[in-house]
Amino acid sequence: MELIFQNVWLVPLFPFLASILLALALFFFPNSVKNFRRISSFISILFLSIAMLLSFWFFWQQITGSPIHRYLWSWVVYKNLVLEIGYLLDPLTSIMLVLVTTVAVMVMIYSDSYMFYDEGYIKFFCYLSLFTASMLGLVLSPNLIQIYIFWELVGMCSYLLIGFWFTRPSAANACQKAFVTNRIGDFGLLLGILGFYWITGSFDFQELSKRFFELLTYNQINLFFATFCALFLFLGPIAKSAQFPLHIWLPDAMEGPTPISALIHAATMVAAGIFLVARMFPLFQVLPFVMTVISWTGAITALLGASIALAQKDLKKGLAYSTMSQLGYMMLALGIGSYKAGLFHLITHAYSKALLFLGSGSVIHSMEPIVGYHPNKSQNMVFMGGLRQHMPITSITFLFGTLSLCGIPPFACFWSKDEILVDSWVHFPILGSIAFFTAGLTAFYMFRIYFLTFEGEFRGHFFKDSNYSSYISIWGSLNVNKEKFQLEKQSSLYPKESNNIMLFPLIILTIPTLFIGFIGVLFDQDKMNVDFFSYWLTLSLNSFINVNSEEFLEFLLNAIPSITIAFFGILIAFYLYGSPFWKKYEKKVQLKDKDNLFQNFSNILYNWSYYRAYIDGFYQFFFVKGLRLLVKTISFIDQWIIDGTINGIGIFSFFGGESLKYIEGG
Numbered sequence: 333m334e335l336i337f338q339n340v341w342l343v344p345l346f347p348f349l350a351s352i353l354l355a356l357a358l359f360f361f362p363n364s365v366k367n368f369r370r371i372s373s374f375i376s377i378l379f380l381s382i383a384m385l386l387s388f389w390f391f392w393q394q395i396t397g398s399p400i401h402r403y404l405w406s407w408v409v410y411k412n413l414v415l416e417i418g419y420l421l422d423p424l425t426s427i428m429l430v431l432v433t434t435v436a437v438m439v440m441i442y443s444d445s446y447m448f449y450d451e452g453y454i455k456f457f458c459y460l461s462l463f464t465a466s467m468l469g470l471v472l473s474p475n476l477i478q479i480y481i482f483w484e485l486v487g488m489c490s491y492l493l494i495g496f497w498f499t500r501p502s503a504a505n506a507c508q509k510a511f512v513t514n515r516i517g518d519f520g521l522l523l524g525i526l527g528f529y530w531i532t533g534s535f536d537f538q539e540l541s542k543r544f545f546e547l548l549t550y551n552q553i554n555l556f557f558a559t560f561c562a563l564f565l566f567l568g569p570i571a572k573s574a575q576f577p578l579h580i581w582l583p584d585a586m587e588g589p590t591p592i593s594a595l596i597h598a599a600t601m602v603a604a605g606i607f608l609v610a611r612m613f614p615l616f617q618v619l620p621f622v623m624t625v626i627s628w629t630g631a632i633t634a635l636l637g638a639s640i641a642l643a644q645k646d647l648k649k650g651l652a653y654s655t656m657s658q659l660g661y662m663m664l665a666l667g668i669g670s671y672k673a674g675l676f677h678l679i680t681h682a683y684s685k686a687l688l689f690l691g692s693g694s695v696i697h698s699m700e701p702i703v704g705y706h707p708n709k710s711q712n713m714v715f716m717g718g719l720r721q722h723m724p725i726t727s728i729t730f731l732f733g734t735l736s737l738c739g740i741p742p743f744a745c746f747w748s749k750d751e752i753l754v755d756s757w758v759h760f761p762i763l764g765s766i767a768f769f770t771a772g773l774t775a776f777y778m779f780r781i782y783f784l785t786f787e788g789e790f791r792g793h794f795f796k797d798s799n800y801s802s803y804i805s806i807w808g809s810l811n812v813n814k815e816k817f818q819l820e821k822q823s824s825l826y827p828k829e830s831n832n833i834m835l836f837p838l839i840i841l842t843i844p845t846l847f848i849g850f851i852g853v854l855f856d857q858d859k860m861n862v863d864f865f866s867y868w869l870t871l872s873l874n875s876f877i878n879v880n881s882e883e884f885l886e887f888l889l890n891a892i893p894s895i896t897i898a899f900f901g902i903l904i905a906f907y908l909y910g911s912p913f914w915k916k917y918e919k920k921v922q923l924k925d926k927d928n929l930f931q932n933f934s935n936i937l938y939n940w941s942y943y944r945a946y947i948d949g950f951y952q953f954f955f956v957k958g959l960r961l962l963v964k965t966i967s968f969i970d971q972w973i974i975d976g977t978i979n980g981i982g983i984f985s986f987f988g989g990e991s992l993k994y995i996e997g998g
Contacts, residue, residue, distance in 0.1 A: 337401045343383045344468035350379035351461035373444040376457045384433035391426040420474035423868040428471040435599035435686045436464040438837035443591040445833035463489035467600040475535040476525045487514050494588040506584035513581040517571020524565025541614045562622040573605030574656045576633045586648040590693030597655040598686035606662050627667025631766045634660030638773035643941035647711045665752045668759040676852045677748035683844040684736040691730035698827035702792045718790040723829045727786045729838040734782045738775040738898050747849035750891045775901030783909035
């Protein structure tokens with residue numbers, strides 16, 4: 333038994349070996365290996381499945397009473413500096429291992445069909461395996477140095493996968509934007525790591541927290557400096573988990589293939605930031621100002637993401653802003669000290685969002701032969717509608733994911749999200765109000781996406797001119813430029829349901845979307861003091877953290893306000909975007925003069941969403957154009973003023989000397 337625990341490193345090793353094998357085959361046999369595409373995907377799925385089975389075994393051992401396992405090897409030894417590598421296996425780690433491997437296996441099975449005809453099929457699986465291995469290495473890391481190495485590997489893989497179709501300019505720009513934005517956060521993370529090492533003399537999570545508490549007890553820490561170090565360290569999760577103000581890379585990351593969007597948004601890159609805050613939670617908890625910053629960052633991010641998602645017409649970008657908003661909920665929970673609720677929502681959201689993204693990929697895959705392969709067409713909800721009739725399995729699985737994200741019982745996200753809402757209200761009513769309002773917005777924009785995509789009539793034949801100009805009003809009316817609009821109802825082309833390989837992961841992911849939430853519910857308080865998830869967390873490294881469980885009936889009574897708000901948002905979405913209303917576009921129903929107030933409000937909301945709250949434009953103007961102007965100004969000063977002055981003196985001296993030599997007679 334001990335021998336198996338000493339080989340936990342096999343979990344990230346298997347997908348890493350798959351990546352190496354595919355890379356070597358692609359490098360040495362670039363032509364012949366293309367004839368064995370299925371074998372390449374089989375190797376990746378097989379190796380990751382072995383890692384998944386190992387993860388389940390380690391998870392079972394941890395929750396049944398096995399002690400925390402921590403193995404370290406000396407890596408760098410120089411005088412008093414000792415850097416160690418190894419792994420830490422506790423219930424939190426084992427839960428994350430199961431989460432990452434299960435979602436990644438489903439994504440890989442899905443990708444086998446989705447990417448089959450792509451020229452970079454084998455390269456995609458190579459990157460995907462490396463991406464998964466990096467995330468698995470990150471969650472197993474026992475110290476900040478090792479976590480930083482895998483943190484950078486995750487960032488590198490995301491750069492490669494977001495820019496996978498790099499010949500498309502938008503994809504090339506998106507991967508560069510993600511890379512640069514995350515470098516800002518990673519620089520802060522590095523400063524924070526070095527700062528805490530300077531304070532405590534250790535990079536190890538357990539040792540670092542222990543020494544920090546000891547120094548704090550004897551007043552040997554400058555709290556001002558420690559707070560600065562914690563804020564710098566938090567800058568890493570802000571960028572990686574797309575928190576305001578470094579969230580701008582996440583929507584553009586949709587330029588990558590849809591399977592990688594599912595993996596990034598569910599279980600890898602954005603989850604890394606939440607995981608690091610959870611690992612450092614004992615230290616952050618004794619710094620009240622840092623906790624306040626974390627909670628307000630989460631609340632602002634949740635509200636901002638939901639408000640921008642309100643009028644998105646791109647299916648994947650709408651889901652991307654949804655991810656940003658839900659990550660804000662997780663960060664809010666951690667910031668108010670609700671450790672269990674934040675991690676619980678990380679798990680429930682991961683399966684729901686993986687289901688939604690893979691469902692969107694199924695829709696896009698079916699729309700491409702009809703409207704074209706450019707994202708502006710195949711991902712545009714203006715061209716969709718009525719897909720429930722043509723894609724029933726995709727429709728019902730997408731609906732399950734939507735209901736979960738809206739917080740409707742008994743779906744997974746209801747149990748975790750409602751706990752965050754209640755805890756935030758108890759902690760600080762203003763934060764609670766923001767969280768509740770955001771929950772209503774979430775229900776609205778998620779069912780807006782569902783109604784526009786799957787209900788009504790199919791609109792893919794209504795736009796013949798590729799240079800169309802159209803948008804969907806916040807009030808549900810379809811506004812088009814009449815000069816570039818033409819109806820073509822007589823057409824036999826309609827989307828078709830995806831093949832069984834793509835549908836299999838969708839069906840499997842509905843299972844955790846339906847049932848995973850029950851691990852955090854206490855059904856019988858007489859038999860158990862805490863729910864399963866809380867019990868597992870008490871066994872982890874942060875075992876001294878208090879986790880409280882409500883009785884099932886009490887939980888449901890507290891959930892009535894959140895369910896009411898969610899249903900209110902759904903009703904508004906149904907009224908504006910439901911099947912009966914969408915028939916109005918054929919009659920060209922426009923808002924009347926008496927509704928100018930609503931029309932102006934609609935335009936404001938639409939522009940807010942379309943221009944991404946004007947934040948991207950501000951960054952473009954202030955940082956990009958401002959920096960270019962500064963560089964040009966400095967270049968001008970250097971070339972014409974500094975160099976010009978020196979050169980002018982030289983030229984003056986030269987001509988002066990030449991003139992004087994003719995005057996002298998000596």
